[in-house]
Amino acid sequence: MLVKILGAVDFIGGVILMFISGFTLPSQILIFLGIIFLIKSSLGFWKNFASWMDLFSGVIFILLIFFPIPWFICIIPAILLIQKGIFSFL
Secondary structure, three states: OHHHHHHHHHHHHHHHHHOHHHOOOOHHHHHHHHHHHHHHHHHOOOOOHHHHHHHHHHHHHHHHHHOOOOHHHHHHHHHHHHHHHHHHOO
8 A cells, every 4th residue: 555655656746747847836845745755765775776766856856946957857757757656556
């Protein structure tokens, strides 16, 4: 059950990262998502690639508060997060 919940968070975060250039989110939501992904990355103790993807995505969510990041930089972790979210449901 926990794997499916965390997979849903990955999928939603990936979709948000994919379409972030089209709209702006409040900074509270970006901070919340960034902290969630940073906490998720620490659950894996940064030993596997999935933990590093969460860490990279969390840093991108935090940086989106301060800097406009181009969509081609956000698309790479977005695709990886969506893929990770889909595979957690299988």
